[in-house]
Amino acid sequence: MMLRYLLVFGIFIGSTHAYSQDKRRVRLADVCRLKGQEENRLQGLGLVVGLKGTGDSKLQPTTRTLARMVQSMGGNITSDAQGTPNLRELEAVGNVALVMVTATIPAAGAQQGDQLSCSVSALGAKSLEGGRLVLAYMLGPRADVPTIYAMAEGPVSLPDKTIPTSGVVHNGCKMEATVNNGFVQDNKVVLILDRDLASFSNAADIQDAINSFLQPSMEEGQYSLARAQDQLHIEVDVPPAYADKPVPFIKLLLDIELPNIKKNKRVVINQREGIIVMGEDVLINPVAINHKSLSIQAGGSPGGFVGFDPGSPNQPQPVLKNLVEALKALDVPTEDVIAIIRTLKRNGDLYGELVIQ
Known part of the structure; x- marks a missing residue:
């Protein structure tokens, strides 16, 4: 077979067949979650009072909400013949603002009486500094079933002083109902694989690991407790004993320990921060790179004149990590390293997903 001879100047980027691998096994809990065990969002509208003249009382939704609150607390506001309150009486109020209130119920659920923190966001006010959230009804995500799950109130804190229109009420959302996130349905549970690890190979390996653990003496053709439904979901029957x-x-x-979980090959680049994150097993094709005054070969064997057959099945496969480390050792600027990686991907010489942030 004819060999092509290359004269290589600069640095040789070796391949890594024996890149290091972590032999520690991960547990199923590290890569999956239970269907039904998800966070839930509560939301509602409320009023923040006690502002320093930065409110939005000129907005009619704010004055209408304030009028209803005043009337519900026994306050006196003049009304017309139809009972509609006179909103002009409230236009001079400058220390109140209408806000959107949101809170997150943890994946494990919440019990009546639990105190959750909630976020408040101004709809028209210039600042919520110094304000206090007045009792707000917190509803579930379904607009067609307006159920009150919690009540929110308390002083508003501003985590970021540069954004005075968004704040937090720490432990200000009190659960008025219990929310249990069930995970067993029809005597089955469904495991959802982390999306970064979702693949048919991993789903099949998890299915086999569960069946080997729960049914060690399972014979061929026997009904299995675990079944991979796709690359993301694994359905597991609850055994009668449980x-x-x-x-x-x-x-x-x-x-259950998983010996064969495979991570998707991915390179993530944050261009703004100049950050490159990659796994040790992201492969590239044997290539020659000319960058300004540098000539770099990835693949082959080190030396001056070297024999290199890119079609040989025994040709070692170079690794992107080694190339990047060599470029950095030569003080190649990060933006140029990123450009080289993007060119490799565009040319089909990078085996893996490239994510640009």
């Missing part, structure tokens, strides 16, 4: 003990079963399930 039908009334779902928590011990989930603990047993999530503690």
